[in-house]
Amino acid sequence: MAVRHYTLDFNLSTAVDSASIVPALLSIFHEQELAETIHDTNGHGYLATFVGKNGRLVILRVHSHGLVTIDLQCYEDDNTAQLDNLLNALEKKLKVLLNDNVARIKKLPALVRGAKVDRYWPTADGRLVEYDVDEVVYEEDSAYQNIKILHSQQYGNILVLDGDVNLAESDLAYTQAITGSGKENYAGKEVLILGGGDGGILAELVKQKPKMITMVEIDQKVIDGCKMHMRKTCGNTLDTLRGDCYQILIEDCVPLLKKYVQEGRTFDYVINDLTAIPISTAPEEDSMWEFLRLILDLSIRVLHPKGKYFTQGNSVNLTEALSLYEEQLEKLSCPVEFRKEVVCVPSYLEQWVFYTAWKK
Numbered sequence: 001m002a003v004r005h006y007t008l009d010f011n012l013s014t015a016v017d018s019a020s021i022v023p024a025l026l027s028i029f030h031e032q033e034l035a036e037t038i039h040d041t042n043g044h045g046y047l048a049t050f051v052g053k054n055g056r057l058v059i060l061r062v063h064s065h066g067l068v069t070i071d072l073q074c075y076e077d078d079n080t081a082q083l084d085n086l087l088n089a090l091e092k093k094l095k096v097l098l099n100d101n102v103a104r105i106k107k108l109p110a111l112v113r114g115a116k117v118d119r120y121w122p123t124a125d126g127r128l129v130e131y132d133v134d135e136v137v138y139e140e141d142s143a144y145q146n147i148k149i150l151h152s153q154q155y156g157n158i159l160v161l162d163g164d165v166n167l168a169e170s171d172l173a174y175t176q177a178i179t180g181s182g183k184e185n186y187a188g189k190e191v192l193i194l195g196g197g198d199g200g201i202l203a204e205l206v207k208q209k210p211k212m213i214t215m216v217e218i219d220q221k222v223i224d225g226c227k228m229h230m231r232k233t234c235g236n237t238l239d240t241l242r243g244d245c246y247q248i249l250i251e252d253c254v255p256l257l258k259k260y261v262q263e264g265r266t267f268d269y270v271i272n273d274l275t276a277i278p279i280s281t282a283p284e285e286d287s288m289w290e291f292l293r294l295i296l297d298l299s300i301r302v303l304h305p306k307g308k309y310f311t312q313g314n315s316v317n318l319t320e321a322l323s324l325y326e327e328q329l330e331k332l333s334c335p336v337e338f339r340k341e342v343v344c345v346p347s348y349l350e351q352w353v354f355y356t357a358w359k360k
Contacts, residue, residue, distance in 0.1 A: 002076040002115035008087055010068040010094055011104040018046030018062040021097045025060070028089050032082070034058060054078065058086075068094065076112065117150070121165050123350050124276070124315035131158070131347075137229045142221040149229045155347040157229050159198050161222070167198045168347035169232040175200040177343040177354040178271060178310050186210045189268035192302065194253045194295065196273040197222035199234025206237060206246055213246035214267075216253040223248070257298035266304040272296075272311035277318070277325045293328055300334050305359055309336075313353035316342050322353055335360040 029036060034050035041047050046062040056078065059071040070090055074083060087107065095102065112119065119133045131152050138149035148160040156169030167174060176182060179201060186208040193201050193215040202215050217223060227238035241248040249256065253274070272295060278288040299309055313322055322340075329338050338357040345352045 003113045004074055004076055004078070004110040005113055006072040006074075006083065006087060006110045007106075007108045008070040008072075008091060009104075009106045010098060010102055011106075012066040012068065012098065012101050013103050014101060015064060015066040016062065016068075016098065016101060021068075021094070022046060022048070022060070022062065024097055025090065025093055028086070028093060029058065032056070032086055056083075068098075076115070121160070121163070123348070125317040125350065127350075129349050131155070133158070138225040140221045140225060142219050144219050147219070147221055147225055149225050152347070156232055158347055159222075159226065159230060165347060167200060167230075167233065169230060170346045171200075171233075171348075173343050174312070174345045174348075174352070175204050175233075177341060177345075177352075178273060178312055179204060180308070180310060180356065181341065181343075184269070184308070186269065190214075190266075190304075191269045191271065192216070192267040192299075194257075194270070194272045194274050194299070196271070198226045198230055199223070199238040200230075201271055201273060202246060202248075203233065203235045203237045206243065210245055215246065215248045216256055217248060217250060218252050220250050223250075254294065254298070257295070257302060260302045261298060266302055266307065268304050268307045270299045270303050270307065270309045272299055272309070276312055277314040277321050289324075289328075292325075296328060297332055297334075300332055300336060300357070300359065303359060307358065309355075309357040311355050311357075313340065313355055315348075316351040316353050325355075329355075329357060 026036070029050045032052060034052045034056065036048050036050050039047045039049065045064040048060050050058040050060065055075050057073045061069045063069070072083065072087065091105065091107065117133055117136055119131050121129055121131060123129055132154050133150045133152050135151040136148060137151050137157060138147070140147045145162045150158045150160060152158055152168065158168040159166040186205050187210065189210045191205060191210050191213040193213060195217060196202060196215055197217040197219055202213060205213055223238050226234055237243065237246070274295060275288070275292070278292065303309055313325060329336055336357045337360055338355055341354050342351050343354060
């Protein structure tokens, strides 16, 4: 059973005395058979809770600094018409009582808490986004992570790994950006993809007939889910682990990269689709930074002298983390030059930074 949470806020030009507005609101609560309890706030305004037999809970707060807030919580199957009438009646009455003292009124759509299908995910820079998700089409716990594929009416199916939105079927812009934004010619080239279990990068590159693509994905269950439920992204490339111009290796890429370094093997393109730049800006405290530096160093070492390295960065708003990543690029054992591109990825709902690096 889920719970809906409605909010109604009145920002005031000046503070008001609760005794002048609360009595006139009580009849509205009583009509809904809501019993009140007044709480002591030690001089910090007025606070009362109103509880109904049907499980409704309303919290009325008149803050001492000029803000009136109303929170209404109810069960998901409660009568929405009655709830709308209650909130509308309170809003109408408060407009009259507060008269010219109202600077702004804000009523937000209901926040649904505890629902079977979670629709709320944070952006990289910490803003809450509500997706139009209506179904979980795939969910598995692998040895490495929790894997979900959610259906969105707007974005198609969305791959979510450990609670992090990775890629939606609408996100061709991501795939294009991490492969060079259409400026590269992959025909006849050797390509190494690190990660990429959704199959988007692989599906786009095989169209250009490269000599060979080696894709290294550690989690078979990501591939299993995506080949069933992300076909607008991967096409049929994940149906088999080997095609005319590609092979998919299900293994950890770190030992393989070290092996390639020892063998002196090189690639014309290395595309790192393993993880975004960590949000933390304290590398000594975050093992993800250590992992990122290792992958970066090994990737550049297996890159052909005239080759290119592509990877995602993170949200354009995470300036400190991006700057720290650029510092890592400047400290590699093999000196590189780099450029970055900012792209809007539809399902991310934020501008995303992508990097291209090459040997000096």
